[in-house]
Amino acid sequence: MGRILQYxxxxxxxxxxxxxxxxxxxxxxxxxxxxxxxxxLGISMIFFVFLLTIVLYHFKYFDRINIFITLKYINLFSLGILFYNENIFILVTASLCYIMICIELILTLFQEDITKRNRMFFFTFVPMIICSFVLWFAKDLNWIQLLFLIQFSALLFGIYKIIDLNGDEMREKIADGIKLWESSQHSNQELLSTQNEVKIAYQQMEKQKMDMEQTNKTLNRITSEMYIQNELLRYIGSTLELDQLMDLVTDSIIGAIGVDTCSLIIHNVEQDKYYFKTKTNYNVDIEQQLKNALSEGNLAKYFSEKNSHIDSYVNTSDYPFIQDRPVGSLIIIPLIRNNSIYGLLISEHASTGFFGETNLQFFQSIATQINIAVNNASLYTRMEEMATKDGLSGLYNRRHFQKMLVDLFNKIKEKGTMSVTMFDIDKFKNVNDTYGHLFGDEAIKMVSRIAQKYALLHGGFAGRYGGEEFVIVLPNIGLRDSVEIMKNMHNELKKEPLYYNRDRLVYINISIGVTAYPDFGTSAEDLLNRADNAMYYSKDHGRGKITVDDINLNE
Known part of the structure; x- marks a missing residue:
């Protein structure tokens, strides 16, 4: 029926x-x-049937052959009414439309059997003949019009024969083609059999090729993983810098494994400080996203679960730290030391199903090597601190402090400024004698904590110079500003209580001496001596006060 709709x-x-x-x-x-x-009437019927044809075509009613043929016969009757009109234009138009509908019927039913096709053709004369007889009796038609009817019928018959003969030739060609096709089937069967054998061999070769490619990928992955592990082991033995270690880990994983993003978070428990390192193929500030997620508590879950987390079908709305980049697969490996999590190793890939069991084993082995490196770095840091810092106060010891002071002085002596403040705890011997040495240690810790606070707050450093003596150096701060800072520190320290036996409040005081370069002093040692003299001036003149260096102070 599709052919009917097409015609x-x-x-x-x-x-x-x-x-x-x-x-x-x-x-x-x-x-x-x-x-x-x-x-x-005839023209009205023609237009009505045409509109009905459009409607039925639109709703595909021509799928039914009976509706199609009936509508065409109604159309032929409408045109037959106009056959004997005296107006030449009307007569010619009606004749052309009649021929056109007959041709459409013949072509539509061309594939039917010849008997049905001939019967249908002769039925196309019926509307013309009926209309002719009706008009003959209704009007006085002449013989010329009768001859026109005969001539027109002959024309229709000629058109039908031409189409039928052309169709016979086409059918013969089709039949010859079928015979040729049937004769080639036997040879084609052999060709198909050979083709199937070649196809099977090709499929086997393709399977072997895929197996070899998969094996090659596995070998490449294992080689890359072994390379990364060897690099980490070599690096662990050659350096103790945490930042360089984090750089190597993230660089190696993103380069060798082929992930899109690799992030490493390490928590320094002693300093309560987090270190971040991220390498990515995207132009996105992922490190800041991780910092935001950490501050908002969105990483707390992974810092509390000791099991690795793999998500092969990521829904980014489940991970607040994944923004502005495609992520299909995610793996999060906890870094564990002393049975507590101190860091996370995070890797991402845009494809789903990227991480599997083999990847998990690799990342866990990397985490183990990171643990070794971090432990070595932490041990080295503690040993270094023992060599540079005072064990009780946590401030720089005298030897290291003096080295830092000399380095700073050499750096700024041409056109810089700096201040040096020295102070000690008033009547510290009485404190030890009255409350004991353990309480005295607590006093030293309290003073050290406040001194360190003000030193760091203003970009300087503090040291324990002797038993109860302390020094603060503030670079790029002059004498007047330094005195104001020391006043604030002095006031805070005097108000800080110490508890003796949990029920008795004890307050301590300090004597302070302040000097500054280039106002005074010509060397680092000279500045220390002048600050020391100013401090002793405070002690000799009532204690608990600040003495500012003066040109006449040492005379």
């Missing part, structure tokens, strides 16, 4: 053009035609 679509296009011309003719000569009621 009908072309017919509607051609027929609509013919009817447009007919409609234009009616508009121009309506006054001459309006008296001929039979003409008006």
């Amino acid at each position: 009908e679509k072309k017919y509607i296009g051609i027929y609509s053009g013919t009817l447009c011309i007919l409609f234009a003719y009616m508009v121009l000569f309506f006054n001459e035609m309006k008296e001929d009621q039979l003409l008006i």
